[in-house]
Amino acid sequence: MVLICCCCLHVANTSDACNCQSVFRCISRKPTLTPAGMPSEFPLRCATGNLKQTCPENYPTKHNPTTNPDRPSNLTSTCPSYFQWIHDDLRHWKETGITQDMIERARKTAHFRLVIVNGKAYVEKYRQSIQTRDMFTLWGILQLLRLYPGRLPDLELMFDCDDRPVIPSKHFRGPNAAPPPLFRYCSDWQSLDIVFPDWSFWGWAETNIRPWKNLLKEIKEGNSRTKWKDRTPYAYWRGNPWVSPIRQDLLKCNVSEQNDWNTRLYLQDWVKQSKEGYRESNLQDQCTHRYKIYIEGWAWSVSEKYILACDSVTLYVRPRYHDFFIRGMVPLQHYWPIRDNSKCTSLKFAVEWGNNHTKEAQAIGEAASNFIHEDMKIDYVYDYIFHLLNEYAKLLRFKPKIPPGADELCPETMACPTNGTHRKFMEESMVLSPSDAIPCTLPPHDPSVLGSLRDRKDKSTKQVESWENEYWEKLSKKQ
Numbered sequence: 001m002v003l004i005c006c007c008c009l010h011v012a013n014t015s016d017a018c019n020c021q022s023v024f025r026c027i028s029r030k031p032t033l034t035p036a037g038m039p040s041e042f043p044l045r046c047a048t049g050n051l052k053q054t055c056p057e058n059y060p061t062k063h064n065p066t067t068n069p070d071r072p073s074n075l076t077s078t079c080p081s082y083f084q085w086i087h088d089d090l091r092h093w094k095e096t097g098i099t100q101d102m103i104e105r106a107r108k109t110a111h112f113r114l115v116i117v118n119g120k121a122y123v124e125k126y127r128q129s130i131q132t133r134d135m136f137t138l139w140g141i142l143q144l145l146r147l148y149p150g151r152l153p154d155l156e157l158m159f160d161c162d163d164r165p166v167i168p169s170k171h172f173r174g175p176n177a178a179p180p181p182l183f184r185y186c187s188d189w190q191s192l193d194i195v196f197p198d199w200s201f202w203g204w205a206e207t208n209i210r211p212w213k214n215l216l217k218e219i220k221e222g223n224s225r226t227k228w229k230d231r232t233p234y235a236y237w238r239g240n241p242w243v244s245p246i247r248q249d250l251l252k253c254n255v256s257e258q259n260d261w262n263t264r265l266y267l268q269d270w271v272k273q274s275k276e277g278y279r280e281s282n283l284q285d286q287c288t289h290r291y292k293i294y295i296e297g298w299a300w301s302v303s304e305k306y307i308l309a310c311d312s313v314t315l316y317v318r319p320r321y322h323d324f325f326i327r328g329m330v331p332l333q334h335y336w337p338i339r340d341n342s343k344c345t346s347l348k349f350a351v352e353w354g355n356n357h358t359k360e361a362q363a364i365g366e367a368a369s370n371f372i373h374e375d376m377k378i379d380y381v382y383d384y385i386f387h388l389l390n391e392y393a394k395l396l397r398f399k400p401k402i403p404p405g406a407d408e409l410c411p412e413t414m415a416c417p418t419n420g421t422h423r424k425f426m427e428e429s430m431v432l433s434p435s436d437a438i439p440c441t442l443p444p445h446d447p448s449v450l451g452s453l454r455d456r457k458d459k460s461t462k463q464v465e466s467w468e469n470e471y472w473e474k475l476s477k478k479q
């Protein structure tokens with residue numbers, strides 16, 4: 001038996017050997033052995049003293065899952081259905097493939113180029129991203145390489161860490177169209193940008209939002225504290241309205257002396273919060289209302305997954321942008337659609353409907369929560385990235401080479417020089433040993449499935465809008 005300490009990442013024989021803070025637990029378990037008989041856990045190995053930090057030579061580049069008798073590798077499962085959109089995002093290159101020239105044309109707005117050769121990652125940085133988005137995105141990719149050593153094929157890609165998509169589909173029509181493939185966190189129906197999970201799955205240091213895996217556990221505990229029926233029967237939102245006009249517009253729906261649109265809206269002041277230790281911004285303490293509003297910011301908002309995880313009914317203001325998972329969620333099943341052009345009346349109706357139909361409302365909240373806690377758990381986020389990169393790599397029409405100016409990237413060169421929250425979140429989200437399971441099975445491309453999903457979404461949104469119309473017409477007749 002060895003004791004694995006999640007805070008200090010030492011493999012120690014006794015719990016005394018590592019000084020864990022109370023938030024991190026030590027777990028004891030049998031060490032899994034590689035075929036060579038070496039323990040397969042690989043902790044961070046920082047150089048001490050003035051030694052320059054380099055990447056360790058002996059990272060595992062292979063892992064044979066069958067060596068672990070506890071988890072037979074033949075137990076494969078089908079990926080959640082939202083993985084289907086991987087095919088849709090890559091369909092523009094299905095016929096033509098992806099050439100080096102197309103990738104170069106994506107460089108214009110990219111923050112970095114990532115190359116993976118023989119299981120190692122190389123990065124060429126072009127410009128500074130907002131906060132540490134690029135750093136934590138790359139950290140996530142490195143963890144994927146640790147989770148599935150040797151499974152990713154060689155590849156090369158451009159990544160843009162800004163908010164809004166930049167590859168308009170109307171510029172790339174016709175048989176000779178060769179759109180530049182560019183990865184980013186969201187896209188919309190008019191753009192060809194390829195969506196990729198955002199940095200916050202590995203932590204958002206600037207806002208003290210910890211990595212997804214542990215945060216999900218905390219939200220789950222928060223959920224169990226207040227039953228849906230005992231929650232405040234209003235629609236809650238807390239956020240920064242200054243990032244977009246539609247959010248400022250939402251504030252007009254706050255409760256006032258004249259009107260009660262059944263909402264309770266609050267400003268998030270990140271500067272104040274950071275001074276006060278983020279006491280009011282703990283996500284696990286924000287599941288106290290029966291309804292929670294999701295509204296986009298400058299583009300999609302990172303807050304989406306935290307809101308949907310709450311067991312509350314998400315009141316989802318009609319979005320323009322999509323991230324990688326929302327395309328698998330359906331109005332009336334996982335959330336309640338809110339008009340973007342008449343938010344207040346739409347919100348008032350939604351809350352009243354939910355308070356009249358508590359069983360149905362509660363079921364919507366639970367369905368979203370299950371989706372987030374099960375289909376979106378970190379293992380599936382890794383599997384999504386795995387399949388996205390794997391399918392993308394199949395399209396490459398050239399053999400990726402290590403760029404002359406690029407540095408090898410490994411957790412040591414990334415994490416060892418950092419300190420504070422960045423370091424803490426990196427250690428917390430570090431993959432400590434290769435997976436003994438293989439990635440879930442990607443469902444094949446079936447455009448009819450995606451088409452019927454789109455139809456279902458349209459239908460249920462129209463259904464709710466017609467209920468709203470009826471309700472407000474009746475009210476206006478009474479007056």
Ligand SMILES: *[C@@H]1O[C@H](CO)[C@@H](O)[C@H](O)[C@H]1NC(C)=O
Binds near residue numbers: 072074075
């Ligand atoms: C998986 O492998 C184990 C051990 O090799 C075997 O006993 C079991 O029947 C296999 N299961 C499936 C579903 O093939």
Ligand SMILES: *[C@@H]1O[C@H](CO)[C@@H](O)[C@H](O)[C@H]1NC(C)=O
Binds near residue numbers: 251254264265266267
């Ligand atoms: C909305 O109204 C509530 C209750 O009056 C108040 O506490 C809150 O500060 C208001 N929010 C904004 C953004 O003005």
Ligand SMILES: *[C@@H]1O[C@H](CO)[C@@H](O)[C@H](O)[C@H]1NC(C)=O
Binds near residue numbers: 349356471
């Ligand atoms: C909720 O129930 C009340 C009382 O039955 C009714 O007057 C109101 O129209 C209902 N509202 C909605 C949105 O269902």
Ligand SMILES: *[C@@H]1O[C@H](CO)[C@@H](O)[C@H](O)[C@H]1NC(C)=O
Binds near residue numbers: 417418419420
């Ligand atoms: C943390 O890192 C920053 C930037 O690298 C540095 O300026 C600062 O002195 C470091 N703080 C500590 C406590 O090591």
